[in-house]
Amino acid sequence: PGTIRGEIQFEHMYFWYEDELPVIKDLNLTIQHGETIALVGSTGGGKTTIVNLLCRFYEPKRGRILIGGHDYTDLSLQAIQSRIGVVLQTPHLFSGTIRENIAYGRLKASQQDIEAAAKLVGADHFIQRFEHGYDEQVGEGGVLLSVGQKQLISLARAVLSNPEIFIMDEATSSVDTLTESMIQKGMEAIMQDRTSIIIAHRLSTIKTAHRILVIEDGQIAEMGNHAELLKLKGKYYNLYTR
Ligand code: DGT
Numbered sequence: 001p002g003t004i005r006g007e008i009q010f011e012h013m014y015f016w017y018e019d020e021l022p023v024i025k026d027l028n029l030t031i032q033h034g035e036t037i038a039l040v041g042s043t044g045g046g047k048t049t050i051v052n053l054l055c056r057f058y059e060p061k062r063g064r065i066l067i068g069g070h071d072y073t074d075l076s077l078q079a080i081q082s083r084i085g086v087v088l089q090t091p092h093l094f095s096g097t098i099r100e101n102i103a104y105g106r107l108k109a110s111q112q113d114i115e116a117a118a119k120l121v122g123a124d125h126f127i128q129r130f131e132h133g134y135d136e137q138v139g140e141g142g143v144l145l146s147v148g149q150k151q152l153i154s155l156a157r158a159v160l161s162n163p164e165i166f167i168m169d170e171a172t173s174s175v176d177t178l179t180e181s182m183i184q185k186g187m188e189a190i191m192q193d194r195t196s197i198i199i200a201h202r203l204s205t206i207k208t209a210h211r212i213l214v215i216e217d218g219q220i221a222e223m224g225n226h227a228e229l230l231k232l233k234g235k236y237y238n239l240y241t242r
């Protein structure tokens with residue numbers, strides 16, 4: 001008991017948006033507590049939809065999702081979202097300072113914690129260069145920042161929330177590869193002992209995942225670790241060597 005804290009299960013899950021075209025088709029998957037899963041696959045395959053469902057922005061049309069062994073529709077929305085730290089494919093900042101955007105309502109967060117989170121994700125160096133540092137205004141929706149900077153601030157926000165489940169949907173897609181490789185170790189430390197789901201088109205960032213799932217047409221087309229999938233010489237191999 002108590003060992004399935006961050007376990008996630010998808011049971012015979014189906015989903016479609018309002019146009020009713022099937023997007024997720026009979027997804028069955030158990031992600032162990034502490035496991036790092038990577039979702040890859042061609043555009044439109046359903047990866048972000050899986051994240052939307054897990055955060056309960058939408059609910060499954062058929063089948064169910066269990067978090068920590070409980071059907072998640074029995075949990076409150078707030079309970080679910082407080083257990084999940086998510087960096088969305090399109091990062092959302094609100095008008096305010098960098099500090100406020102990282103703290104995101106966590107009124108008790110100290111400057112030290114905020115800076116530690118920013119350092120871990122490689123955001124601290126560009127924040128320090130602003131005239132007002134952490135007190136710099138980001139503008140409406142973060143217009144005064146680049147997409148990569150917004151991504152790193154969202155990442156720092158997710159890190160600071162210290163979640164049981166950590167989800168990154170193309171979280172560093174607009175960050176330069178040097179910064180990305182510099183934060184790799186920090187990100188691995190975050191993912192250690194948490195259930196983590198990473199989505200990335202840049203496959204170098206997901207090589208170390210425990211399991212990689214190729215999602216095609218709303219289904220799991222291939223599953224295995226990096227070495228296993230390369231040996232298979234299938235879809236993952238084609239994505240990787242393309
Ligand atoms: P990506 O990010 O381009 O690699 O693609 P995925 O794998 O994240 O795909 P996803 O889940 O965004 O889209 C799966 C399918 O669902 C695709 O046919 C587009 C469709 N879809 C996504 N979001 C919506 C939505 O809000 N409304 C409707 N009607 N369809 C959507």
Ligand code: MG
Nearest residue numbers: 047048049089
């Ligand atoms: Mg997506």
